[in-house]
Amino acid sequence: MATAKPPQPFLSRTWDYITETQIWRSIFRHGMPANNRNRVLVVMSNVFLHLHPVKIRKSGIRLKFTWCMGGLTFFLFLVETFTGLLLMFYYRPTVAYAYMDIIDLAEQVPLGIMREIHRWGAHAMVITVWLHMFRVFMTGSYKPPREFNWNVGVILLVLTLLLSFTGYLLPWDQLAIWAITVGSNMARATPVLGHEGPGSQLLALGDVKMVHAGSDARFALLGGRFVGEGALLRFYVLHCVGIPLVAGILMAVHFWRVRKDGGISGPL
Amino acid sequence: MGALNTLKDVVNFLTNPPIFITLMAVTFFLLIGRRAFWRPRIGLVVGVVAAIFVALSTLDPNFRLIVGKPDNIPIVAMLFLVGFFLFISMSQAYNNDERIARGEPPIEGSPKEAEKTWVWPDLVYTEMLCMVIGIIILVIWGIVFKAPIEEPANPSRTPNPSKAPWYFLGLQEMLVYFDPWLAGVVLPSLIIVGLMAIPYLDTNPKGNGYFTFRERRVEITLFLFGFVILWVLLVMLGTFLRGPNWNFFGPYEYWDLHKLLALNNVNLSEYVWVKMLHANISGMNMFVRELPGILLVLFYVGVLPGLLAHSRREVKLPGGARVNIGLRKYYEKMGPWRYSVFVMLVLAMFSLPIKMVLRWLFNLKYIIAMPEIFFNI
Ligand code: HEM
Numbered sequence: 138m139a140t141a142k143p144p145q146p147f148l149s150r151t152w153d154y155i156t157e158t159q160i161w162r163s164i165f166r167h168g169m170p171a172n173n174r175n176r177v178l179v180v181m182s183n184v185f186l187h188l189h190p191v192k193i194r195k196s197g198i199r200l201k202f203t204w205c206m207g208g209l210t211f212f213l214f215l216v217e218t219f220t221g222l223l224l225m226f227y228y229r230p231t232v233a234y235a236y237m238d239i240i241d242l243a244e245q246v247p248l249g250i251m252r253e254i255h256r257w258g259a260h261a262m263v264i265t266v267w268l269h270m271f272r273v274f275m276t277g278s279y280k281p282p283r284e285f286n287w288n289v290g291v292i293l294l295v296l297t298l299l300l301s302f303t304g305y306l307l308p309w310d311q312l313a314i315w316a317i318t319v320g321s322n323m324a325r326a327t328p329v330l331g332h333e334g335p336g337s338q339l340l341a342l343g344d345v346k347m348v349h350a351g352s353d354a355r356f357a358l359l360g361g362r363f364v365g366e367g368a369l370l371r372f373y374v375l376h377c378v379g380i381p382l383v384a385g386i387l388m389a390v391h392f393w394r395v396r397k398d399g400g401i402s403g404p405l
Numbered sequence: 406m407g408a409l410n411t412l413k414d415v416v417n418f419l420t421n422p423p424i425f426i427t428l429m430a431v432t433f434f435l436l437i438g439r440r441a442f443w444r445p446r447i448g449l450v451v452g453v454v455a456a457i458f459v460a461l462s463t464l465d466p467n468f469r470l471i472v473g474k475p476d477n478i479p480i481v482a483m484l485f486l487v488g489f490f491l492f493i494s495m496s497q498a499y500n501n502d503e504r505i506a507r508g509e510p511p512i513e514g515s516p517k518e519a520e521k522t523w524v525w526p527d528l529v530y531t532e533m534l535c536m537v538i539g540i541i542i543l544v545i546w547g548i549v550f551k552a553p554i555e556e557p558a559n560p561s562r563t564p565n566p567s568k569a570p571w572y573f574l575g576l577q578e579m580l581v582y583f584d585p586w587l588a589g590v591v592l593p594s595l596i597i598v599g600l601m602a603i604p605y606l607d608t609n610p611k612g613n614g615y616f617t618f619r620e621r622r623v624e625i626t627l628f629l630f631g632f633v634i635l636w637v638l639l640v641m642l643g644t645f646l647r648g649p650n651w652n653f654f655g656p657y658e659y660w661d662l663h664k665l666l667a668l669n670n671v672n673l674s675e676y677v678w679v680k681m682l683h684a685n686i687s688g689m690n691m692f693v694r695e696l697p698g699i700l701l702v703l704f705y706v707g708v709l710p711g712l713l714a715h716s717r718r719e720v721k722l723p724g725g726a727r728v729n730i731g732l733r734k735y736y737e738k739m740g741p742w743r744y745s746v747f748v749m750l751v752l753a754m755f756s757l758p759i760k761m762v763l764r765w766l767f768n769l770k771y772i773i774a775m776p777e778i779f780f781n782i
Pocket of ligand 1: 203214270273279286288290291294297388391395400402403
C-alpha cells in the first residue's frame, strides 16, 4: 500500500502551480535563489542585478563601510525620474502657465505629494552625493586604480547640483526666479566672457565691444538679458532631458568602472 | 526670563561670523588629531546636546521662522548627518590605526571581512532595505512638509534677502570677501578642478580601501577642513544667519530690514598710499596705485610656492598633528609638476580664510582694487 502524500497547504500548492506555468518559466529561467547555483543564475541572468558581481567581499557590503550612500544617491535619482515624469503631465514651461500649473497641482490633483517627494528627494540627493564623496575620500577609494571613477563621480556631483539648480526655477515664483537671478548673476563676472568680468574689455573691435550684456556668458545661460521666458524654457529642457540623459550615461559608466576596478575597494 | 535672554544674546554673539568661523576652525584643528574625542560615545553626547539645543531653540519665534522653513529642514538634517558620519568615519579610522599599530590588518582586511559572500541575498537585501526606508522617509517627509510656493514671479520686486539655492549659499557667503568673478566663477571652478586632481596629486599608496587617519593625516585634515568648515559650515551660515542685505543675524535675532552696519572697509592701496604715505591717489595711474597689492599677490602665487618648496620647517598643532609649514618633503616626493598644482590649489583654498581674517582684523576690502577693469581681489 502506497503511503498517501500529506496534503500540501493551499498557498504552496498555488505557488507550485504558478511557477510551473509557461509564462512564469519564460520570465524566470531558474528556481528560487536558495542554493548557490541559483544565486549565481539570478545575478547573471537579471539585467538589473547583473550590475553586481555574483560574490562580493564582506567588507564591501558592511553598512559602516559604504554607508550605502552611492546606492541611495542612485535610488534618489530613480525616484526623481519617476516623480518628475508625473509632474511633467501637469506642468507647462511657459511664463503664462508655469506658476498656475504648480498651484493646480497642489489644489486639484488628488493625493498629490509628487511635488513634495520630488523636491525633498532633490534636496536629499544633493546631501547623499556629498556624503558619498565624503565616504569615498575617507576610505581612500580614489587611489589607483579608481582615479578615473573618482573623476566620473566629480562630474556626477556637478550634474546633480545643476539638476537641482535648473529645477529650482520651474515653479516660477519669487523664490525661484530670484534664486536663479542671484546664481546666474555670477556668470556676468566670468573672466573674459562675462560683460562685467575682468578681461572682457580685451575682446573688442575698435570701439565695438564684443562682450556685452546681450552676448556674454550669462546671456548664453539664460537665453536673454534677465530670467524670463527664454531662461524658463532652457532650464526646463536641461532639467528634464539634457542633464538627466548625461547623468544617466555617466552613472552607467560609474557603475561599470566600480566593477572593472575590482569592485568596492578594500585593503589589498 | 532675564537669564534666558542673556543666554540667547551670548549665542547670538558667538554666531557672529568672525567668532563663529574662527571658533569652528580652531575646534576642528584641535580635535581632528585627538583619538579620545572620536569615539561613538562622545559622538552620541555631541549629537544629543545639539538636538536638545535645536529642540529648545524652536521655542524662540525668530529661530522657528528661519529653521522651520520647509526648504531649510534638510539643512538641519545635513548638520546632523555630517556630524554623524564624521564620527563614524573617524572612529573607524582610529580603530584601524590601533589595529595596524598592533600589527594586525585594518578591520576591512581581517580574514572575516576579506572573505567573499553571496550578492543574493546579502547585498540585494541590504539594498532593498535601504530603498524601503528611503521611500518611507520621503513619503512621510512629503506628507508633513508642503513644498513651498511663494507669490508669482515678479521681476520688478526684489525680495530682501535674495538667496541662491541652499547648496550654493557657501559660494554666496564668499561674496562677502571676494568679488563675483572670484567667488562665483574662479573659486568654484577651482573646487571642481581641485577635486578632480586629488587622485593624481595624492601619491601616498597607503590607506587605499580602508578607514585610517594616521596613514593619511595631511590629506584628511586638508579635505575635511575644506568640506566641513569651508563648505558645509558656510552653507549653514548663509542659510540660517544671513538676513536682509546679507547682514548677519543671530539665530534668535529678528530679521530687521533696517539693521544698519557701518561699512568702512578700506583698500590696501588706501592703507599704503593715503594712511601711511599721505599721498593723494585720486589721479594716480591704476597700476602704480595698486602696486602694493599686485606685489603681494605675486608674492603669494609666485614666490611663496618656491619658498615653501625650499623650506622644511615643521610645526606641531595643538591637536598633536604635525604639519610641515615647509613643504620640501612634498616637493621631493611629488616632483615639480604635481607640487606646483598642489600648492596652487591649497593656496587658492586658503585665500578664503586669509581674506576673512584680513577683513575681520583690518577691515580690508580689496588687496588689488581695479574697478576700472573689474579686477578686484
Ligand atoms: C549621482 C551621483 C553618484 C552616484 C549615483 C554614485 C553611485 C555609486 C555607487 C552605487 C557606488 C558603489 C559603492 C557605494 O555605494 O559607495 C559608487 C562607488 C564609487 N563612487 Fe560614486 N556615485 C555618485 C557620485 C560620486 C561622486 C561625487 C564621487 C566622488 C567625487 C564618486 C566616486 C566613487 C568612487 C571612487 C567609487 C568606488 C568606491 C569604492 O570602490 O569603494 N561617486 N558610486
